[in-house]
Amino acid sequence: QVLAYREANGGYQELDRFVERLRAVTPEDVQRVAHTYLTAENASLLRYLQPPLSGDGAEVESRLRAALEDSGPPLASLDDVGELLQGELTNGQDEKAPRVTxxxxxxxxxxxxxxxxxxxxxxxxxxxxxxxxxxxxxxxxxxxxxxxxxxxxxxxxxxxxxxxxxxxxxxxxxxxxxxxxxxxxxxxxxxxxxxxxxxxxxxxxxxxxxxxxxxxxxxxxxxxxxxxxxxxxxxxxxxxxxxxxxxxxxxxxxxxxxxxxxxxxxxxxxxxxxxxxxxxxxxxxxxxxxxxxxxxxxxxxxxxGSLSPPQDAPPLELPDIHVPEGVVEQVETRSRRQSAFLLAFPTVPLGHADYYPLEVVQHILSGMAGRLFVQLRGRESLAYTVFAGDVARPRVGYFYGYLAGEHRKEKRAREGMLAEFERLRNEPVGEGEVARAKKYITGVTSIRLQTNSQRGEELARSYLSGMGTDFVRRYLEGIEAVTVEDVQRVSRSYFNLERYAIGVLRGGNGE
Known part of the structure; x- marks a missing residue:
C-alpha cells in the first residue's frame, strides 16, 4: 500500500528521499514551521450548537447569525482555543443531563x-x-x-x-x-x-x-x-x-x-x-x-415480562477473590526481540473513595506527556510502548503499568517502572500535573458519552456494578475533588514495591 501510494504521488523512489529528508529535520526546522503555520490566524474552530436547529430556512439562518454574533471576540492565541473548548465541554452539564427512569x-x-x-x-x-x-x-x-x-x-x-x-x-x-x-x-x-x-x-x-x-x-x-x-x-x-x-x-x-x-x-x-x-x-x-x-x-x-427462570437453573455464586501477598510472577519466553510486561498493585473496588485519586494518577503517568513516557521512553530509551491503567471492579481493583521494549533491556525497564511508582510515593506531584489530569478526564468522559450506545453501555455497567444510575455525575464530582495530597496518599497506600503481580512475555530464548 505504501509503495502504491508513493508511485501514485511522484514515484516509489520518493519514499527513500522522504526518509532522508525526515532524518535531516532539526529542532530549528520544527520551531520554524510551528511559528509559520500553527498560528491563531490560520486556525479554524467548529462550534456544535445544541439543541439541534429546527424550523424553516429563515429561522435557522437567523439563529445561526445570532449564535455567531454572540461568539465573542476573535481568538488572541491558541491558548484561547483550549479554554473555549473546556468551557463548551463542562458548561451546563446538569441542565443537559439525560433523564433516567x-x-x-x-x-x-x-x-x-x-x-x-x-x-x-x-x-x-x-x-x-x-x-x-x-x-x-x-x-x-x-x-x-x-x-x-x-x-x-x-x-x-x-x-x-x-x-x-x-x-x-x-x-x-x-x-x-x-x-x-x-x-x-x-x-x-x-x-x-x-x-x-x-x-x-x-x-x-x-x-x-x-x-x-x-x-x-x-x-x-x-x-x-x-x-x-x-x-x-x-x-x-x-x-x-x-x-x-x-x-x-x-x-x-x-x-x-x-x-x-x-x-x-x-x-x-x-x-x-x-x-x-x-x-x-x-x-x-x-x-x-x-x-x-x-x-x-x-x-x-x-x-x-412473562419470562420465568428455568426450574433447574443453579444460583449465581461468585467465587472469593484473594489478591497476592508478596511479588507473584507469570513468565512465558519466546524467540523474539521484544519483551513486554504488565505489573499491577492491588488497590480498591469501584466506588471506593480512593478510586478517584487513583484515576488521576493514571493520567499523570500515561500519555505522551505522562511520566512513564517521558522518563522510560524519552530519556532512558527503555520502551517502545508504555502506559498505566486503573481497573476497578465491584469486588476488586488494581493499578497497572505496561511496557514493551527490547528484550535485553527488560530488567532495566522493570526497575525503571518501579522507580517511577516509588517516586510517586516519596515526592509530591505538582499542582499543574493534577489539574491537567483532571481536565483530561472531564473532557474525555464528556466526549465518550455522546452516542446512545455509549451512554447505554455506561449506564448498564454502572447499574450492574451496583453503582446506581447517576455514577457518571458522582465520578466527575469525585475527580474534581482530588487534591495533590490525595494523589500522594493513595500512592503511598497502594504502590507497595514488595507486593505486586507481574506477567512477562519475555523475548530472547537463548539469543
Missing amino acids: VARLSNGVDLIIQEAHAVPTAWMGVYFHGGRVEETSQTAGITRLTVSSALRGTARRSAEQMDRAIESLGSGFGADFDEEYFGLTIASPIECLPAAAGLLREVITEASFPAEGVEKAREVIQASIRAGRDSSTAFSFDLFRRAFFGADHPYGLPQRGQGKVVASLQQSDLARWYRRIFNPARMTVVVAGNVDPQAVQAFVEEQF
Missing part, C-alpha cells in the same frame, strides 16, 4: 431508561449477571461461544433470515462481555425499537445452535484467541491475570477463552450453558435514546 417488570426484571432526544434513534441492551465468572479451566470460553452461536439461528429463523430481519430495521446485534455480566445489544430508529426488542427476545429464548452457525462462531473466536497470543499487550495481560488471581480463578482465565476448550465444546454443551446463563432471574434491560418511558415500558413488558 427505573422501573420493574411484572416478573421482577429491572428496566432502566435514559432519555436523550437529540436524534431519532435508540439503543437497547438485555444484560445478565454471570457468564464468564462461572467458567472454569474446563469451560473457559463457553460464554463467548454460546452468545455468538445464539445469534446465528433460532427456532423460527435461519442465520440468513435473522440477518435480513435485523437489516430491515436498519440495525445490527452487538455483544457486551464483562467478568461478571454479559449482554446482547441492538440500535435502531425509534419506530423500529419494539420490533428490535422482539428479535432480542427470540435470540434469548429460542436459539437453536445450528451446526454451521456454531462452527462459524467457533472459527471467529479461535482466530481471536490466536490474535491474543500474538499481541504483546493482550498476552501480557493474560499472564498478569493468572499471576494476580490464580490460574484456576475465573478472573485468571484468558479473556478470550482457552483454544483447546473452545475447539472441544459441542452443541449440547452450548445448549446447556445457554439455559443456565440466559436466566430471566438475572436479567436487566437498559434503553437509551429518543424514547418515551411509558411506551418503552409497555413494549418491554410485552416482550420480557
Whole structure:
C-alpha cells in the first residue's frame, strides 16, 4: 500500500528521499514551521450548537447569525482555543443531563431508561449477571461461544433470515462481555425499537445452535484467541491475570477463552450453558435514546415480562477473590526481540473513595506527556510502548503499568517502572500535573458519552456494578475533588514495591 501510494504521488523512489529528508529535520526546522503555520490566524474552530436547529430556512439562518454574533471576540492565541473548548465541554452539564427512569417488570426484571432526544434513534441492551465468572479451566470460553452461536439461528429463523430481519430495521446485534455480566445489544430508529426488542427476545429464548452457525462462531473466536497470543499487550495481560488471581480463578482465565476448550465444546454443551446463563432471574434491560418511558415500558413488558427462570437453573455464586501477598510472577519466553510486561498493585473496588485519586494518577503517568513516557521512553530509551491503567471492579481493583521494549533491556525497564511508582510515593506531584489530569478526564468522559450506545453501555455497567444510575455525575464530582495530597496518599497506600503481580512475555530464548 505504501509503495502504491508513493508511485501514485511522484514515484516509489520518493519514499527513500522522504526518509532522508525526515532524518535531516532539526529542532530549528520544527520551531520554524510551528511559528509559520500553527498560528491563531490560520486556525479554524467548529462550534456544535445544541439543541439541534429546527424550523424553516429563515429561522435557522437567523439563529445561526445570532449564535455567531454572540461568539465573542476573535481568538488572541491558541491558548484561547483550549479554554473555549473546556468551557463548551463542562458548561451546563446538569441542565443537559439525560433523564433516567427505573422501573420493574411484572416478573421482577429491572428496566432502566435514559432519555436523550437529540436524534431519532435508540439503543437497547438485555444484560445478565454471570457468564464468564462461572467458567472454569474446563469451560473457559463457553460464554463467548454460546452468545455468538445464539445469534446465528433460532427456532423460527435461519442465520440468513435473522440477518435480513435485523437489516430491515436498519440495525445490527452487538455483544457486551464483562467478568461478571454479559449482554446482547441492538440500535435502531425509534419506530423500529419494539420490533428490535422482539428479535432480542427470540435470540434469548429460542436459539437453536445450528451446526454451521456454531462452527462459524467457533472459527471467529479461535482466530481471536490466536490474535491474543500474538499481541504483546493482550498476552501480557493474560499472564498478569493468572499471576494476580490464580490460574484456576475465573478472573485468571484468558479473556478470550482457552483454544483447546473452545475447539472441544459441542452443541449440547452450548445448549446447556445457554439455559443456565440466559436466566430471566438475572436479567436487566437498559434503553437509551429518543424514547418515551411509558411506551418503552409497555413494549418491554410485552416482550420480557412473562419470562420465568428455568426450574433447574443453579444460583449465581461468585467465587472469593484473594489478591497476592508478596511479588507473584507469570513468565512465558519466546524467540523474539521484544519483551513486554504488565505489573499491577492491588488497590480498591469501584466506588471506593480512593478510586478517584487513583484515576488521576493514571493520567499523570500515561500519555505522551505522562511520566512513564517521558522518563522510560524519552530519556532512558527503555520502551517502545508504555502506559498505566486503573481497573476497578465491584469486588476488586488494581493499578497497572505496561511496557514493551527490547528484550535485553527488560530488567532495566522493570526497575525503571518501579522507580517511577516509588517516586510517586516519596515526592509530591505538582499542582499543574493534577489539574491537567483532571481536565483530561472531564473532557474525555464528556466526549465518550455522546452516542446512545455509549451512554447505554455506561449506564448498564454502572447499574450492574451496583453503582446506581447517576455514577457518571458522582465520578466527575469525585475527580474534581482530588487534591495533590490525595494523589500522594493513595500512592503511598497502594504502590507497595514488595507486593505486586507481574506477567512477562519475555523475548530472547537463548539469543
